[in-house]
Amino acid sequence: MKLALVIFLFLRCFFIAPVGAQVLDRIVAIVEEDVILERELQNEVAIISQRIKESKTMMPPDYILRKQVLDKLIMDKLQRQLAERSGININEETLANAANDIARRNNMTTAQFRNELEKQSISYQSFLDNLRNEIIINQLRGREIGERVKVTDREVEHYQDTEGKLGGDAVQYRLGHILVSLPEGASASAIQKANSKVQGIVKQLREGQDFGQVAMEQSEGGDALKGGDLGWRPISQIPTLFVDEVVKMKQGDISDPIRSPSGVHVIKLLETKGGGSGQHMITKTQVRHILIKTNELVNDEEAKKRLINLKGRISDGDSFESLARAHSDDKGSALNGGSLDWVAPGALVAEFEETMNKLAINEISEPIQTQFGWHLIQVLDRKQQDNSSEFEKEQVRETIRKRKIEEETELWLRRLRDEGYVEIFHDRL
Structure with a gap:
């Protein structure tokens, strides 16, 4: 007997309500090894109903709304179960960071954001549960779909030759x-x-x-x-x-x-x-650095100390280039006196780029840490460059990729639904 059916029979017995039991505990649907209860459906219907009212769209009949919301819950359950089988989990630190990012994007502290949710009668725990679900499903889709989608140079050229003539994004x-x-x-x-x-x-x-x-x-x-x-x-x-x-x-x-x-x-x-649309201008930076990596013998404190010492020697007249050649652990750039040449936005890790962008020409930074170790950074020059051609190609590549992902996702979700074990109790809708 199929496992899902065994569980279904067990749950059906378990959830047989005694006289006077609340209707909210009854099962509305079986989804593989899980169930959807009436209370889940009602809660989601209430949330969706509020959104529809706020959008000033005519409310559909209750039975239609319940059916559409149930379909959404079923697809969420199927994806969560597949994610669990695939070993996709979100730890508390990742979840907290994602919640803090959302609060920041809304120009609030986490506490302010939490209070705002509560004013709207949304519990912070419900928000976190939904956020966790969204992150897990996005990671699942990235693994199942995103990694398979490739865009060739020929597809980019074809797009520019055909659809690019339709007026672009004007x-x-x-x-x-x-x-x-x-x-x-x-x-x-x-x-x-x-x-x-x-x-x-x-x-x-x-x-x-x-x-x-x-x-x-x-x-x-x-x-x-x-x-x-x-x-x-x-x-x-x-x-x-x-x-x-x-x-x-x-x-x-x-x-x-x-x-x-x-x-x-x-x-x-x-x-x-x-x-x-118009030109796409970027600021390119001519930059060099000295890198000290940490290891069993060199901890963070020692790495910073070495760089502070090197910065002092540069201030006293020693050559940045010579010291980079002698001391930098980035052997590739050390051969060129620490030079990374001209770099475009996004080419370097965020911590390095953020510090670099704040420096004046010829200014040397304090020691800063990235995933690669500790750095001294010096900006030599900056220039504006028309990056329209390269930018357009990257935009086109990303556009084609998004299209492919959207089309593949639609097919993947349909296949997931068709192959999943789902039983809906229509008499309860």
Whole structure:
């Protein structure tokens, strides 16, 4: 007997409620070796309902909202279980650092951020639980999908020769999206049924039905609970299979059905807005350093002491170049008197670059620590450089990569759902 089914039978017996027991404890769905309880579903429905109200979108019927939220919970459970089997865990330090980063981005201390959450009736522990879940799922997707996605130079060139001529990112598009999904290897009858459903959706929309409402009620895409809104995107960030349609559409247009491996899609061009582009200038820095590595014989205190001594000798007239050749543990740059030549932003580790950027020309830093050891840094010169060509290629490469990841993620999630053991108690929805 399949393990999930054994557990299901056990849980079913365990959760048989005695007379007067709270309905909130009943099982709504079995997901592999786990369950979704009524209280989980109700809590998530309440959160999503609040978001929908705040967005001023028409609320879908209760049974539709519960179904969409349950689908989301099922996918979260399937991904968390796969992450656990893959050995992906987030320790408390990583979680705390991520929470502190979010607080900083909102210009708050952690304590202020916590108080703000509580004012909104959100417990800090619930926030941490959701954050942990998000980090784990992102790491899982990175491992399952991101590491497999490669972008070739030829793909970059092809993009620049074709889509690059569409105006680049000068125009932004806001799209609505509806998906009627199909499993891998779907039968002819299943395909016909999906096509018929999509044709009906297109008819409804072209007759004036509210797109967000239809998306919430009928879409099986991950954006359904947002009314199918994909947000503002330049052409470079629109899924490849939509691009040819989007550039031909006018605001308010509804596309014909678009078939993909994951199902049949309908898109609506909600809005467009202009943009601009120009040169991409960067500041390059000519820099040199002396590195002292720590080891069994040289601890942090000793490394700093040596560098302070070397800085004093430079102040007294000794040559930076000569001392770098004689004392630096970075043997590659030591041969050139400690020179790292001209470096672009992002080329060096963050601690080194942050210190370097604060130095005046010819100024020598105090000893600073990075993952490589302890450094003395001297900036020799700075210059502005037009990096537009290289920047454009890197942007294109990242754009293609994001597209591939988005498309692969959609297929991967559909496969995960199709292959997972899920039993839903429809009489409880």
